Amino acid sequence: MVEVVTFVLAAAIVLGGAIGVVALRNPVHSALSLIASFFGIAVLFVAQDAHFLAAVQVIVYSGAIVVLFLFVIMLLGVDRSEDLTTDPIGGQRPAAAAVGVAILGALIGAVVLTRADTDVVVTGSGALTGELLGPGENISRLGESLFTDYVFAFEITSVLLIIAVVGAVVLARTPSAAQAAADDLLDADDLAADDTSER
């Protein structure tokens, strides 16, 4: 019973937050709704014994990604409300609604059609890479799996992160700033050369 109440409350927060992201006119309010939605998902992760992922969800998504969103909103000054009453492209919203109904129908149809009597959806053999252990040992099991079966993917992840950092730096600097930095560097070199020649 506790599980049902938890699920219903968390699901209401998740869906309410998601609708808020789409429907609110101010981007800042959308970002705050997104935080609510992420917290609801973290609760659902805890309810499914994925404690480490729940913590990571709060730290990375709510803590880092949404803060980055808010930072960009403030930086760009686009925190004014947007007029959502008019449809900028004719027939865009009916088309979007049709696509939404199609996606929802396909997904829920898949869930219903593959639902067995025992309500365990089995598409292959269970526990191919190792079973989940209890709440306390889940983290060690996850870490063990990450550094044995998935160690190559884990290392590729670090390359991906470095590429993202380099890409962000390249995108963030403007050509004039780069030129100024290069000039500063040249000036510094000149000063250093002067210092050595004076000695």
Next chain:
Amino acid sequence: MEVTTSWYLVLGALLFTIGAVGLLVRRNPLVMFMCVELMLNAVNLTFVSFARALDDVAGQVIVFFVLVVAATEVVVGLGIIVAIMRRTPGATADDVASLRG
């Protein structure tokens, strides 16, 4: 009454649909990005549900990788948005058609 895997899967489907419709309807690039995050989270929820249903840790490992990819995607995507907004303030998704060259 008991919470079964199907409940989580249906919730994931609803969340994914809301994100997809938001992505199609909204024109502010930042809000569109938030909708992509919603869709990624719906998939994460589904992975965790299957991890528990099949008693397999691989589902949770994949969620870990999805988190990393989402973080990098946001960093690079927001960098592009900042670069575009600096050039043309108040740009919407339609204005990004200039990327076509």
